[in-house]
Amino acid sequence: RGLGDVYKRQLYLGIYQGLVGSEACRRRIEAADVLITLGVMFTDINLGMYTAHLDVNHMVQANQGEVRVKHHRYGPVALKPFLHGLIDRLKQRGRVFAGNPDAEPRQLVSDPPGGNHGDQLTTSGIIQSLNRKLTSDFAVVCDTGDCLFAADELMVPDQTAFFASAFYTTMG
Secondary structure (H helix, E strand, O other): OOHHHHHHOOOOOOOOEOEOOOHHHHHHHHOOOOEEEEOOOOOOOOOOOOOOOOOHHHEEEEEOOEEEEOOEEEOOOOHHHHHHHHHHHHHHOOOOOOOOOOOOOOOOOOOOOOOOOOOOOOHHHHHHHHHHHOOOOOEEEEOOOHHHHHHHHOOOOOOOEEEEOOHHHOOO
């Protein structure tokens, strides 16, 4: 399935960044019975400057050649076979997350309060414009800083490359 289908079915809630990210995404992630994180490196940036409330006792973390369940480490485990095994196991048990097909498509960036602001250039306006114009023919190269943080609201279509130096928001 394409990423457009995922957006339509509400499997994409946004990017979790503690209090820095969207409220709906934060509530859903922090209330989950179990979180499975794949390839995530927890840093001050993606933890919303340490405002995240994630309980390792309710997490399965697969990254850097190992899988961690609570405080136990198993390895070496490669990510691809781990994912295939997890998917096969869920299918065997008849568990497939179907999302909410009746949910309205997620509105990412809304117009500024108060309506039209004339020719005022805003970050949300730029993101809205990019979301309307991005097609799979584009490759997005994103700089660090404000544009990287704003890019978490960018809806990049399938087959579109997105490049950013996000690790500690370093440049070069």
